[in-house]
Amino acid sequence: MIDPRTSIIKKRFSNIKRIIAVTGWKGGIGKSVTASVLSLILSKKGKSCGLLDLDFTGASDHIILGAKNIFPKEEKGIVPPEVNRIKFMSISFFSDGKAVPLRGNNVTDAIIEMLAITRWGRLDYLIIDMPPGINDTALDVVRLIDKTEILALTIPSVIAKDVLHRSLELYKRLKVPIIGIIKNNLSYLKKTGLHDIPYDDKLEAALGFPDKLLKTKFSRSLENIMSPLLKL
Amino acid sequence: MSLVKMIKYKKNRPYEGGKNMHEWALADSVITSAVDFSKKEKLKKISQVNIVFGELQNIDKEIFLFALKELIKSSNKVISSSKFKILNEPAKFNCKVCATNFNLEQIKKSEAEAEYIHFIPEMAHTYLKCPKCKSPDFDIIAGRGVYIKNIIGDS
Numbered sequence: 045m046i047d048p049r050t051s052i053i054k055k056r057f058s059n060i061k062r063i064i065a066v067t068g069w070k071g072g073i074g075k076s077v078t079a080s081v082l083s084l085i086l087s088k089k090g091k092s093c094g095l096l097d098l099d100f101t102g103a104s105d106h107i108i109l110g111a112k113n114i115f116p117k118e119e120k121g122i123v124p125p126e127v128n129r130i131k132f133m134s135i136s137f138f139s140d141g142k143a144v145p146l147r148g149n150n151v152t153d154a155i156i157e158m159l160a161i162t163r164w165g166r167l168d169y170l171i172i173d174m175p176p177g178i179n180d181t182a183l184d185v186v187r188l189i190d191k192t193e194i195l196a197l198t199i200p201s202v203i204a205k206d207v208l209h210r211s212l213e214l215y216k217r218l219k220v221p222i223i224g225i226i227k228n229n230l231s232y233l234k235k236t237g238l239h240d241i242p243y244d245d246k247l248e249a250a251l252g253f254p255d256k257l258l259k260t261k262f263s264r265s266l267e268n269i270m271s272p273l274l275k276l
Numbered sequence: 277m278s279l280v281k282m283i284k285y286k287k288n289r290p291y292e293g294g295k296n297m298h299e300w301a302l303a304d305s306v307i308t309s310a311v312d313f314s315k316k317e318k319l320k321k322i323s324q325v326n327i328v329f330g331e332l333q334n335i336d337k338e339i340f341l342f343a344l345k346e347l348i349k350s351s352n353k354v355i356s357s358s359k360f361k362i363l364n365e366p367a368k369f370n371c372k373v374c375a376t377n378f379n380l381e382q383i384k385k386s387e388a389e390a391e392y393i394h395f396i397p398e399m400a401h402t403y404l405k406c407p408k409c410k411s412p413d414f415d416i417i418a419g420r421g422v423y424i425k426n427i428i429g430d431s
Contacts, residue, residue: 045426046313046427048308048423049422051309052301118298120298121298121301139402143402145412145413147413154396157421161395
């Protein structure tokens with residue numbers, strides 16, 4: 045028995061210059077907002093950009109971007125619809141607002157299916173919003189997409205710091221480049237080399253409105269961090 | 277385009293070999309995979325590829341075969357004269373909560389739900405339930421999607 049889908053995945057990513065997986069090892073630390081706003085920033089700067097939400101059980105990028113009444117186009121595969129000029133793909137297109145209760149092997153199969161049939165075309169950047177932790181999704185992305193680079197997110201907590209340390213070690217062992225580590229919410233530990241995004245009390249009200257999101261302090265801080273890292 | 281609009285559009289548009297259907301992506305993966313296999317096994321010619329269609333994904337056989345026929349024209353010569361045989365595999369499920377075995381005929385799904393499952397078969401866990409205990413926590417033990425059973429060729 046041969047699974048034919050994995051053989052086509054390389055071709056699907058062949059015209060994408062950089063693939064950045066936004067990851068963090070705790071839930072609720074801002075990965076989805078960071079991935080979505082980073083996509084908006086890149087698009088604003090004239091880069092062709094895609095956003096792939098791989099947090100199957102907690103997909104939320106469609107809410108952050110205010111993506112409504114859109115669906116992928118069927119064209120010898122599926123072509124992601126655009127939101128603010130960002131090519132966007134998410135399990136939310138197929139779940140109709142319902143829960144997606146998937147066990148590990150199902151997650152792997154769903155990821156392979158999505159990667160095999162999605163036709164991104166030419167992109168400067170593909171941003172992948174990862175679920176929390178090093179799990180099936182993280183290992184599948186590393187295994188299936190060989191150009192992946194990691195943008196790590198953490199929060200100022202001793203628990204997050206410990207998990208971050210262990211996870212970065214693992215990514216190093218897997219030989220996956222880490223382009224940066226961003227600390228969300230507070231502004232200490234600068235000496236550790238982490239980049240800070242200060243707390244932004246206006247962020248919540250901007251969710252769902254891309255133009256408002258780009259004007260937030262969160263977005264400006266992220267742009268200041270990412271511009272030198274990505275040489276924008 | 278919303279999903280409902282897309283289903284209506286697909287029903288009404290001319291067939292034209294299903295030019296735009298997503299079956300093409302899977303047919304493309306079968307050819308790429310078979311050519312990769314021939315290189316690995318040092319085959320000079322692939323004479324037959326036996327492909328299994330899982331019932332759950334509901335792949336359109338006519339469109340899939342048409343796509344294969346078109347795609348091999350621009351593929352590696354090793355596969356240019358190959359036959360493609362489609363074998364159908366019924367979907368079978370096993371509930372992890374009450375251990376009931378069930379099949380697709382025992383479960384109801386809407387047209388839209390079937391379309392979602394057609395794209396990503398794992399969406400079955402969102403829309404289908406065990407007919408006995410109503411749990412979405414089940415294993416798909418057979419008939420999920422497309423795979424290659426075996427490849428016959430000359431070395």
